[in-house]
Amino acid sequence: MTFSVPRSVTAQTRLCAVFGDPIRHSASPSMHNAAFDALNLDWRYLACHVLPEKLDEALKGARSMGFCGVNLTVPHKLLALPMMDSLDLSAQDWGAVNTVVFETQNKEGLWTPVGQSNALDGPVRTRGFNTDADALIQSLREDLTIDPRGARILLLGAGGAGRAAALRLADEGALVLWLVNRTTAKADALAQEIAERFPAVEVRTGLPDTDVEIIINATSLGLKASDPLPLDLANYPLCRADGVYDMVYRPSLTPLLDLAQRAGCCTANGLGMLLYQGAAAWTLWTGQIAPIETMRQALRSEIYRNTIA
Ligand SMILES: NC(=O)c1ccc[n+]([C@@H]2O[C@H](COP(=O)([O-])OP(=O)(O)OC[C@H]3O[C@@H](n4cnc5c(N)ncnc54)[C@H](OP(=O)(O)O)[C@@H]3O)[C@@H](O)[C@H]2O)c1
Structure with missing residues (x-):
């Protein structure tokens, strides 16, 4: 049996997560962490069990702790709509939020994703997107x-x-x-x-x-x-x-x-849907093109337990 050595987490490591209830079924961490590794990014993606009544608190906590982004799964996608500071057209049009980008405001007043900014001392807001549709x-x-x-x-x-x-x-x-x-x-x-x-x-x-x-x-x-x-x-x-x-x-x-x-x-x-919504979220957070084949392979390994080549 072979074990991969996890990349160490440092004081500079950028964080993303998925919030859901239940959450243990989620294959998102495998997909996103494989993509971070493939592009040699010092980022990590976690899965957090967040009850619906704690969603607002959890989003505020992630924002305060400098998270770059969050995915939302069952049952949070509708609950999150009124909690967002700002909604992208995708969330407005399709009426649900599955991806949150934390954005920071620079001195010129422009909002930039936290994951694409080095100046993290300004105000931070949540912006909701829908990448599921x-x-x-x-x-x-x-x-x-x-x-x-x-x-x-x-x-x-x-x-x-x-x-x-x-x-x-x-x-x-x-x-x-x-x-x-x-x-x-x-x-x-x-x-x-x-x-x-x-x-x-x-x-x-x-x-x-x-x-x-x-x-x-x-x-x-x-x-x-x-x-x-x-x-x-x-x-x-x-x-x-x-x-x-x-x-x-x-x-x-x-x-x-x-x-x-x-x-x-x-x-x-739903593997294909998970893949494409995740790749779109990954790009929103990092500003880079998502390594889609790496993500697909990671998901297949996770979901089919290496039974697919
Ligand atoms: N593959 C992917 O990428 C992907 C993306 C998004 C979602 N999903 C999956 O899609 C499913 C729904 O997610 P969601 O975010 O829409 O969750 P949600 O907002 O919590 O909605 C849950 C849906 O399931 C129904 N439901 C729950 N328990 C039920 C029961 N006992 N009997 C009949 N209907 C029941 C609900 O009906 P009520 O309205 O009556 O409560 C509602 O329509 C989940 O399995 C999620 O993992 C997968």
């Missing part, structure tokens, strides 16, 4: 090999990831969107927003009355072995879809994906 579209095309443009799509979940996905899919030109969520009021409100902002897209709540090209799981069901399926198969069997995409990536084969494969659907887990 574009990452999903890219991963659907590459990993599921189905183009969301012109597609009929059943989307399960209207939390932070589901909301960003629904709005971005509408913007991408989905033909029809069906939205299903445990809290139906959230799906109703999202459908209303899509109808107003994207009138060319047909949007409905509830299960489809027809076949679809894509089913997307954007609920957190599948993370735990004891979770029920996110879809009522008695009322909508998986054979009615060409492809099934699960944003969950650990386990790599969720019960939903397993059943979808047996039903003859093409399938993909």
Whole structure:
């Protein structure tokens, strides 16, 4: 067995982290730390278990301690919106924050990412971005090999990831969107927003009355072995879809994906989405082009436990 020697942490080491509840499933540290090592950057990425009621406190703490950036996962992406000092257009458009950049103000009044500045004695603000939405579209095309443009799509979940996905899919030109969520009021409100902002897209709540090209799981069901399926198969069997995409990536084969494969659907887990949202965040923090193949390999090793070459 071989062990890699971790790079030592120094007084100059720059820090980033992912905050979530739960967090132990996260593969983000492997991906980001591999990218820092590949570019010989004295940076480290941590995973922190942050309860929703402590999110504001944790963000303030990270800002005070000079962190460069933070990713947000379940259940923080919607909660963080009103906590940001400033929102990038991506977070405004897709209605959720998954990437926070800490920015510092220089003497000329310009805001620069902390990770790209050496003068750290000025005021620091939080700026929220959404890198999930574009990452999903890219991963659907590459990993599921189905183009969301012109597609009929059943989307399960209207939390932070589901909301960003629904709005971005509408913007991408989905033909029809069906939205299903445990809290139906959230799906109703999202459908209303899509109808107003994207009138060319047909949007409905509830299960489809027809076949679809894509089913997307954007609920957190599948993370735990004891979770029920996110879809009522008695009322909508998986054979009615060409492809099934699960944003969950650990386990790599969720019960939903397993059943979808047996039903003859093409399938993909959320590894590709994780990769592309992470690469975009990495670039926002460091100002450098992310080493995407290094990050992909690190994720595959972590998630498939070296079973993929
Ligand atoms: N691969 C990636 O890069 C990537 C990116 C983003 C998210 N994700 C994954 O996507 C999932 C959702 O993340 P999120 O940030 O949107 O979380 P979130 O904001 O907490 O939303 C959770 C969603 O799951 C639903 N849900 C939770 N427990 C449920 C249950 N027992 N029965 C039915 N529905 C339930 C919620 O419904 P209610 O609205 O009724 O509470 C909501 O729609 C997570 O598994 C996350 O890891 C993956």
